[in-house]
Amino acid sequence: MINSKLPKIFYGGDYNPDQWPKEIWDEDMRLFKLAGIDVATVAVFSWALLQPDEITFDFTWLDEVMDKMAQNGVYACLATSTAAVPAWMAKRYPDVLRVTSDGKQRKFGGRHNFCPSSPSYRHFSRLMARKMAERYGNHPALAVWHVNNEYGGSCYCNQCEKAFRVWLKKRYSTLDAVNKAWNTRFWGHTFHDWDEIVLPSALTEQLGDGKTTFQGISLDYNRFNSDALLECYQAEYEELKAATPHIMVTTNLMGTFKPLDYFKWAKSMDIVSWDNYPRYDTPVSVTAMRHDLMRGLKDGDPFMLMEQTPSQQNWQAYNSLKRPGVMRLWSYQAVARGADTVMFFQLRRSIGACEKYHGAVIEHAGHEHTRVFRECAQLGEELQRLGDTLLDSRLDSKVAILFDWDNWWAVEMSSGPSKELKYVDELMKYYKALFDRNIQVDLIGVDTPLESYKVVIAPLLYMMKPGYASKLEQYVQQGGRFMTTFFSGIVNENDLVTLGGYPGELRSLLGIWAEEIDALPPEASNDIVMTSSFGELEAGSTYGCRLLCDLIHSEGAEVMAEYGSDFYQGMPALTRNRFGQGEAWYVATSPNAEFMDRLLLRICQESGVVPLLHTPEGIEVTRRSKQGQQYTFVLNHTDRPVAIDLGDVVYKDLLNGEERAGVAELPAKDVWILENEAR
Ligand code: GLA
Ligand code: ZN
16 A cells, blocks of 8 residues: 555645755644645655756755654655756757757756657666665655656657657567558558658648647557657666665656556556646546546556645636635545545745746745645644545446547547547546446556446447457457447557448447448537437437437347438437347437436446435545445535435444434535445
8 A cells, every 4th residue: 555654645745845945844844744744745856956967966955854754754755856857967968858849959948858768868867766766765754756747748859760660660570560550552651661760740740739641650659659758767667666666656647648548657657646637617527537547547546646736726727726625625536536645736835937826735925824724734634533444445336438548549630520529528428427427437448357347338439459349249248238439440559440341340249330420510410319218218309419420220239219310310329239148339429418317327227337326416426445344425516505315324424423314414515424334
């Protein structure tokens, strides 16, 4: 477990004492104690101070900070400092600098500013990780290693181009295989020499807006770039593990961050951590999905909430304050979905540069008499009282939604059929319907086993990876319920179309053939007309749909609904195919929310999956369990008290020790954590 040195939900966040005179550090410790803070992420951007030149290392200030933390019961989430290269390095070794997609070499500045293929960066970052491990590996304050920070971005320099060719050779062995994978006979792209291959950039194939003329090339570049950054991480990971095999290593991820294949990354992480920055108008269901995705990266293991703001951001268009109670509510939302830490960016608000208006536990006023501090301290106290009760408990979900980065890239790179096609948005429609019903969902990757799920949903399963269709067939054969949508089964992992009719490899499982795909302009819609009754979807009832409409023929599937208008009126819009012991559903278009809700609720019911609780709108419910105890989280996201029917189970509320049963009122923005014995 992450919290072995202090068995409770770690509470704290990013702390930058190096931005402050040391006279203030004791005051920081006093305030941390008041707020119940017991973990601080230190040295995230400290490379330039820790290594003032190529040969000098100076850890004096960090030694003092680490010692002070240890004396004050504050554990270190210790960063390796490699997320921003020092100016001397950029000057002396310009190969560390990135080149933009339009070919400009950057100068020193900003952060996350290193070329992932740079030999100098690789050398110096590895060395830095080793130095940190040597110096602090046995320090009593050390709790977890934090490598770099929010890896991301891309580079188009010559050394990345060379590295891309090496990566391609490894993947394809021959140039012939590359030409085939990329279908280079299109537009005369046949390559006769490895050195003819250049990176897909704004100077070559990239069209802006994420589109590209050669999806195969751009997909491989995305994979390469994600891998190149991952190799930088792995090098540091190796150094840290060699010195401190018992200390967990992480790097902070960013939820639905498109450029990096996090399922692949998570394999090299001891624990997943992530930074949660919803905007003022981000639906809570979207945040919930991101938490579930981060939990899914390591098959449901608890994760770290590494960053969130106690009050406001600085980098959004409108940096609204979190309203009273919201920071606490959203912190518990993370815990409810599997977080075993609650951490902020930042503990003390800096005085200069772009984050001076980013919220902090200690605001510019510098004392504890602020609204934000009081709210942080209240939560700190609650987390202390919760102790180790929730640690390592897990969520048990019977429904899974597939999430695949390659598929995401491919769907949105494709030129056509609609520019409105957005993978995460489409996936969210399915997620939201389940979220609104308090049906717990796991977000899973293509390597995740399916057996433990009653229902598996794969929205927009456009790209079929080798073996995945047969994995799905086997799952359904043995009684699983599978659902996918329009624009699925179209291409292989290189974005080459599977010939012989859509949905390609999924055709027999689904028992349909999709002959054409219609893209509806924004002002157009069609209707789904039920031909059979299915739960609350009554025969004859009609629901709006839009975006894309697949024109499908049944090849054995039962037609549950058909289109209501246009020249394909009467063609199937929803089908169910019985296959082995299970069934496979195809949703041929993008339905409205009412349809989604009724369809998914019924499919869950038929699979024996029931909501955790029936609650009014705006109430979120999840459940974690361990050792025969279960913990039901009930969160009120609305601005008013809401009556909730808990049924006949008698629960103990962990936050105040009260017993709860029957109908009880949950105040606005408030939370219950209800314990009972699993039955
Ligand atoms: C990111 C970074 C932090 C900080 C915050 C501000 O999450 O990791 O260093 O810049 O954003 O919101
Ligand atoms: Zn580069």
